[in-house]
Amino acid sequence: MPPLENVLVVSAILFSIGVYGVLTRRNAVNILMSVELMLNAVSINMVAFAVYGRVAFDNTFTGIIFAFFIVVVAAAEVALALGIVVRLFRNRATANVDEVNLLKW
Amino acid sequence: MSATEVVFYIISFVMVAGGLGVVLSRNIVHSALALIMSLGAVAGIYVILTVEFLALAQLVVYGGAVIMLMLFALMLTRARERPQALFGKNRPVALAVAGGLLTAFVAGILGTEWAQSNRDEIEPVPFEEIGDVLFSVWAVPFEVVSVVLVIAMAGAILLSQPDEGER
Amino acid sequence: MYWLDHAYVIPAIPAIAFFVLFALGKWLPRGGDWLSIIAIGTSFVLFFFVLEAHLDSVNAGLGGLSNVGFDWLEFEGFKLRIGFTVDSIAVVMLAVVTLVALLVQVYSVSYMRHHGKPEPRYWWYFAVHSLFVAAMLALVLADNFLLLYVAWEGVGLCSFLLIGFYFEKQSAVEAAKKAFVTTRLGDVGLLIGIILFWRATGTFQISEVIAAAQAGRTNELAPVMSDGYLTLATLMVFLGAMGKSAQFPFHVWLPDAMEGPTPVSALIHAATMVVAGVYLVARLLPLFDVTPGALQVVTGVGLTTALFAGVLAVVQTDIKRVLAYSTVSQLGFMFVALGTGAVGVAMFHLLTHAFFKALLFLGSGSVIHMTGEQDARKLGGLWWRMPVTAATFTIGALALAGIPPLSGFFSKDEIFVVVNAGQSDVILILMGVAAFLSAMYMARLVIITFLGSPKDLAVIRRAREAPPLMVAPLVILAVLTLFVGFFAFDQVGDAFGFPGGINNYVYFPLPESFHFDDTIAAATGVASLAGLGAAFWLFWGKAERAQRVAAFAPKATALVENKFYMDDVYQAAIDRVVLPAGRAVAVFDRVVVNDTGINGPGDFTRYGSTWLRRHVTGRIPDYALFMVLGIVAAGALGFLVRV
Numbered sequence: 001m002p003p004l005e006n007v008l009v010v011s012a013i014l015f016s017i018g019v020y021g022v023l024t025r026r027n028a029v030n031i032l033m034s035v036e037l038m039l040n041a042v043s044i045n046m047v048a049f050a051v052y053g054r055v056a057f058d059n060t061f062t063g064i065i066f067a068f069f070i071v072v073v074a075a076a077e078v079a080l081a082l083g084i085v086v087r088l089f090r091n092r093a094t095a096n097v098d099e100v101n102l103l104k105w
Numbered sequence: 106m107s108a109t110e111v112v113f114y115i116i117s118f119v120m121v122a123g124g125l126g127v128v129l130s131r132n133i134v135h136s137a138l139a140l141i142m143s144l145g146a147v148a149g150i151y152v153i154l155t156v157e158f159l160a161l162a163q164l165v166v167y168g169g170a171v172i173m174l175m176l177f178a179l180m181l182t183r184a185r186e187r188p189q190a191l192f193g194k195n196r197p198v199a200l201a202v203a204g205g206l207l208t209a210f211v212a213g214i215l216g217t218e219w220a221q222s223n224r225d226e227i228e229p230v231p232f233e234e235i236g237d238v239l240f241s242v243w244a245v246p247f248e249v250v251s252v253v254l255v256i257a258m259a260g261a262i263l264l265s266q267p268d269e270g271e272r
Numbered sequence: 273m274y275w276l277d278h279a280y281v282i283p284a285i286p287a288i289a290f291f292v293l294f295a296l297g298k299w300l301p302r303g304g305d306w307l308s309i310i311a312i313g314t315s316f317v318l319f320f321f322v323l324e325a326h327l328d329s330v331n332a333g334l335g336g337l338s339n340v341g342f343d344w345l346e347f348e349g350f351k352l353r354i355g356f357t358v359d360s361i362a363v364v365m366l367a368v369v370t371l372v373a374l375l376v377q378v379y380s381v382s383y384m385r386h387h388g389k390p391e392p393r394y395w396w397y398f399a400v401h402s403l404f405v406a407a408m409l410a411l412v413l414a415d416n417f418l419l420l421y422v423a424w425e426g427v428g429l430c431s432f433l434l435i436g437f438y439f440e441k442q443s444a445v446e447a448a449k450k451a452f453v454t455t456r457l458g459d460v461g462l463l464i465g466i467i468l469f470w471r472a473t474g475t476f477q478i479s480e481v482i483a484a485a486q487a488g489r490t491n492e493l494a495p496v497m498s499d500g501y502l503t504l505a506t507l508m509v510f511l512g513a514m515g516k517s518a519q520f521p522f523h524v525w526l527p528d529a530m531e532g533p534t535p536v537s538a539l540i541h542a543a544t545m546v547v548a549g550v551y552l553v554a555r556l557l558p559l560f561d562v563t564p565g566a567l568q569v570v571t572g573v574g575l576t577t578a579l580f581a582g583v584l585a586v587v588q589t590d591i592k593r594v595l596a597y598s599t600v601s602q603l604g605f606m607f608v609a610l611g612t613g614a615v616g617v618a619m620f621h622l623l624t625h626a627f628f629k630a631l632l633f634l635g636s637g638s639v640i641h642m643t644g645e646q647d648a649r650k651l652g653g654l655w656w657r658m659p660v661t662a663a664t665f666t667i668g669a670l671a672l673a674g675i676p677p678l679s680g681f682f683s684k685d686e687i688f689v690v691v692n693a694g695q696s697d698v699i700l701i702l703m704g705v706a707a708f709l710s711a712m713y714m715a716r717l718v719i720i721t722f723l724g725s726p727k728d729l730a731v732i733r734r735a736r737e738a739p740p741l742m743v744a745p746l747v748i749l750a751v752l753t754l755f756v757g758f759f760a761f762d763q764v765g766d767a768f769g770f771p772g773g774i775n776n777y778v779y780f781p782l783p784e785s786f787h788f789d790d791t792i793a794a795a796t797g798v799a800s801l802a803g804l805g806a807a808f809w810l811f812w813g814k815a816e817r818a819q820r821v822a823a824f825a826p827k828a829t830a831l832v833e834n835k836f837y838m839d840d841v842y843q844a845a846i847d848r849v850v851l852p853a854g855r856a857v858a859v860f861d862r863v864v865v866n867d868t869g870i871n872g873p874g875d876f877t878r879y880g881s882t883w884l885r886r887h888v889t890g891r892i893p894d895y896a897l898f899m900v901l902g903i904v905a906a907g908a909l910g911f912l913v914r915v
Contacts, residue, residue, distance in 0.1 A: 001107070001109055001110065001113075001153075001227050002109075002110045002113045002114070004219050005214050005215055005219065006113075007113075007150075007154075008210075008214045009210075009211055009214055009215075010117045010120070010121070010150075012207060012210035012211060012214065013121055013124075013207065014120060014121060014124050014143075015206070015207075015210070016203045016204070016206050016207035016210070017121070017124040017125060017127075017128055017203070018124065018128075019199075019202065019203045019206055019900060020128055020199050020200065020202075020203035021124075021127055021128030022896050022900075023195065023198070023199035023202065023203070023893060023896055023897050023900065024128065024195070024196055024199045024893075025128060026893070027133055027184060028182075028892075029133065029137075029175055029178050029179055029182070029184065030127075030133060030136055031892075031896075032175065033127050033136055033137065033140045033175065034127060034128060036140065036144070036167070036171065037124050037127060037128075037140070037143065040143070040144060040147045040167075043147070044147060044150055044151075047151065047154055047156060047159065048154065051154045051155065051156065051227060051230060052219075052227060054227075054228070054230065055228060061230070061234070061235050061238050064156055064159060064230065064235060065235070065238065065239060065243050065246075067151075067156075067159055068159065068162065068239070069246060069250055071159075071162055071163060071166050071167070072166070072250050072253070072254065073250065073253060074167075074171070075166050075167075075170055075171055075257075076253050076254055076256075076257035077257075078171050078174055078175070079174060079257050079258075079260075079261050080257055080260045080261060080264070082174050082175065082177070082178040083260065083261045083264035083265065084264060085178055085182060086178055086181050086182060086264070086265075087264050089181065089182040089183075090268070091268075095182040095184065097891065097892040097893060098891060098893070100890075100891075100892065101889060101890030101891045102890060103888070103890035104888065104889055104890030104891075105885050105886070105888040105889075105890075195893065195894075195897060198897065199897070202897070202900055202901065202904070205904070206900075206904065209907075
């Protein structure tokens, strides 16, 4: 098994890539994909802690359960978010977040 | 370095490559496919970490449903027909922020004495006990999550209603 | 004893008159001059009651002192008291102020009219007059430094208002400003002195301050103030006296103050306000006595001023300026007397000087009013056209010159007696020179103005005797000038109820009787006559000899005629030092206090909000960036706090 730090570093790399994607990409769906990346990175982190420390910390599965719930909630969230994106496209004929700025000062 | 470790590194390489593909690709559909690859690799990592059930759930939900949704959304918003600017103006800032974050995380991770054991072998996760725990200790969040799903469904239906005046 | 304790009514009545005139003066018939005159007349009458009460008290052996008042404001370490004290010095001053003020106001009724029509702002003139009288009387009766200071400023204010009465004339405005600013310098000194005394003694009461100063020096108590501190405080107070009494180098405002109406000059700048400094030093003389070096300073200043002003008076061409410099010089005489420690002598000279100087000013006012001309070079030969004015004026001039048996002779002689007894011979001789000069310039003035042949025929045709309301005060003052001198003699004083003569009456700290020293009297008489003779020799007729003397030493003549360039020096100092400093402070005020301090937060808010507003772009990627940055910042903060 890889050392715990390595797993955590891998998850951190994925998370940073996700952050970069959220800040940079212009298509709304693309941004959602980056958010998925971040969520999954966090999941890996949680599961790693739960698995590696299970014996030392009284047999607790909290991280794994957490990852479950992340999966479920992420799915629900994506469903709704994509619904909004499609709706947005219907109204403004664009999925580019640069052009959705009616709330500008 | 044991075989498990090697496999782990290969899978994580795939995962990272997929992630880079998501954020760097010029073609949106390629981004989506890279996402599938990345999420699949995550499932692989779960297998290495002996939580196979989670890996299955990951593959089914993400790979089966979420990606489908995204591809549908791409289709409905005519992403391929209209090549729009994919990259924004604040790439240097974003790069700096992401890089900074990564540096901070790695420094934190490597600098901390983790209490968790650092052994070559870990004991596999007993899945039956997870089931017990899920429906006993975590019963309430479980129910709440099912409510969340209902709300998501209702929301999705609501969002798909036609506008006033639309046929 | 009633009036002794209620002497404060005397200043109160003119004060009330002021308020009434201030509010209603414009609409009162005749501008309210009758109200003002009634008020001052009442005060004058009341003075006699106070005098009687005072003499009764003295004769009964009670000392004749009185002190009434109430505490107006009191908190830790600070007490504001409105108190009035009556002693012999105060009584003398009351006499002078009320009598001269009354005569001047009666005179003004006629002077401030041209062909029967009153001047514009006629009512305001009388209102300020009343205020001035009230303030001056309060000053004289005050028993504590604070009330004194308030009244001091009050008379300064009235002086300013009256000098600048003809404020349409730029020169009058400038003169008023100059008077106020110059006396202000002195007043700052006075205030510093008052504060220094308060810091050391914790009280503003004059009697207590004097007692504190004497502690350790004339009695066995422990000293309250160190020598240096005492000297500093006393000299600061003397600065105030110097400013108000126009002593060198603060004398520059008095000649310019002649821009005001002539009755104002007579009252304020001859008889009353300018003697406030003399009065202050007289009242504080016990303090000056125990302060090392103070009396020497007083003598020095007085002597310098007497000579300086005397020299300048010889070359002035404006009638009133001659009299102004003469006033300055005579005040110097009074300070010399005070510096020798002789309060009685100084007060006596103050009294006689008030009468004959007021007489001289009112006489000159009569000339100015009837001829329309102030420049002596255009006058001459007025004796036959204005006989009463000329005669009374001459009486006043002779008194000033010190010709016996006029009052001026006696008071000046007294000064010489004490100077001879108490000061060095050098000072005595210099005073003699000053006396010589005073005789000379007064004679010159009389010669140029009234004697000889007229220099300007148009002027001479206009001149005729002044109206009765102007002439009557002249005559009254002339009579006083003739006879007040005899009060110096013990017998006369006794007869009038002043035990021991006036010098015994105004007694502090040295009781003295009138000394008639034959040698001194003869010497001063000779000096005066020599001055008269010199004036006739130089200035009679066409004054060729004077012009030859002037041509003999042109640079000296120019120096004197330009007042030793003192005004220019002051102006240069103001231009180079005061104004640039003021501008620097103004820049600081505008840039630092206003723009940065006060406008700063406002501007900062405005520009800051504009800058912040630009961040609300409505674009999702920007918001995402801000979110991430915020989370990073929060994380860093949490990390730092934990660590």
